[in-house]
Amino acid sequence: EPEVTQTPSHQVTQMGQEVILRCVPISNHLYFYWYRQILGQKVEFLVSFYNNEISEKSEIFDDQFSVERPDGSNFTLKIRSTKLEDSAMYFCASRYRQGTYEQYFGPGTRLTVT
Amino acid sequence: SQKIEQNSEALNIQEGKTATLTCNYTNYSPAYLQWYRQDPGRGPVFLLLIRENEKEKRKERLKVTFDTTLKQSLFHITASQPADSATYLCALRSYNTDKLIFGTGTRLQVFP
Numbered sequence: 548e549p550e551v552t553q554t555p556s557h558q559v560t561q562m563g564q565e566v567i568l569r570c571v572p573i574s575n576h577l578y579f580y581w582y583r584q585i586l587g588q589k590v591e592f593l594v595s596f597y598n599n600e601i602s603e604k605s606e607i608f609d610d611q612f613s614v615e616r617p618d619g620s621n622f623t624l625k626i627r628s629t630k631l632e633d634s635a636m637y638f639c640a641s642r643y644r645q646g647t648y649e650q651y652f653g654p655g656t657r658l659t660v661t
Numbered sequence: 662s663q664k665i666e667q668n669s670e671a672l673n674i675q676e677g678k679t680a681t682l683t684c685n686y687t688n689y690s691p692a693y694l695q696w697y698r699q700d701p702g703r704g705p706v707f708l709l710l711i712r713e714n715e716k717e718k719r720k721e722r723l724k725v726t727f728d729t730t731l732k733q734s735l736f737h738i739t740a741s742q743p744a745d746s747a748t749y750l751c752a753l754r755s756y757n758t759d760k761l762i763f764g765t766g767t768r769l770q771v772f773p
Contacts, residue, residue, distance in 0.1 A: 551704075578759065590705060590750065592760040603759055638704045648693050648754060650761060652704035 549573045551653035553639050559659045560629055568624045568656045570639030578642040579622045580650060581614065583607070583635040590638065596622065629660045663689045665764035667751060673770045674741055682736040682767045684751035689762070691753035694727055696736050699748045699766065708749075709736075741771045 552571045560566050572579050581593040594604040596614055613625045622641075626633055636657050640650040664687045674680050684694070692713050697705035711718045711727045711734070718725045724737040738745050748768045752761040 580760075582761075589765045590752075590761075590763040592762070595759045597759075605760070636702075640704075649695060649707045649710050651707060652697075655702070655704050657702075 551639055551641055551651055553637075553653040553656050555656060556654065557657045557659070559661065562631060562660055563628050566626050566629055566658065568626075568637050568639075568658070570622045570624075570653055571620050572622055572639065572641030573643075573651055574620070576641035576643050576651070578602075578644075578650075579614075579616070580640040580642075581624045582638045582640060582652075584638065584655075585635045593624075593637075626658075629658075631660050634658055634660045663687070663762060665689070665751065665753060665762060667749075667764040668767045669765060671768040671770055673772065676742060676771055676773050678741055680738040680741045680745070680769055680771070682749050682769065684734040684736070684764055686732050686753060689732075689753060690755055692756040693754045694725075694734050695752045695754070695761065696723075696725055696734075697750040697752060697763075699750055701748075705750055705752075705763075738769075741769075743771050743773055745769060746771050 554569045579596040582590050584590045592605050594608045595602045611627045615623050636655040638655045639653040642650050666685045695710045696708045699705045709725045711725045713729055722739045726735045748766040750766040751764045754761050
């Protein structure tokens with residue numbers, strides 16, 4: 548069964564460094580998302596992406612964050628200058644097409660900022 | 662502000678019994694309500710979706726109800742098994758947005 552994959556599974560970085568989290572959504576899906584989950588807290592929406600542009604973003608997704616779909620398969624989240632409070636699990640998700648509503652999540656990348 | 666509440670306390674039940682989890686929301690008019698399963702350190706896994714004009718949805722041992730008057734969804738797992746032990750999340754989506762708003766989840770523990 549097709550699934551969303553994410554790399555790396557765990558990333559440790561120092562405060563102020565840039566990180567890129569990578570995702571390969573399900574191949575025939577058209578809508579892509581990033582969510583995050585701080586330890587012990589709920590899953591929070593960051594951004595949605597469709598037709599090569601951001602369709603919606605939350606207040607968390609400030610100028611330090613960016614997303615890109617550099618080719619036909621990868622979807623990336625970049626954090627330019629990480630802060631301690633960016634430490635969380637980051638989940639990529641994808642959705643098939645208009646008219647479907649379930650989102651399929653990847654296994655996540657655990658980001659630790661020291 | 663929008664609020665989605667799930668039982669923060671863990672639900673412990675015996676194998677074979679029916680588990681019932683609750684999701685209540687306020688200040689929100691969801692078009693779709695979804696239930697996900699999350700295992701420790703893993704991403705949410707989609708289970709069921711119910712629309713605002715549907716009262717009930719079933720899939721194998723799972724059943725979801727949706728009452729827009731009470732602003733509540735109930736999620737049932739019948740004939741529960743230890744393998745059903747996980748955290749269950751409800752997530753809401755309205756018509757004018759693509760994002761999911763998640764509840765904090767309820768941890769279910771099924772013991773033999």
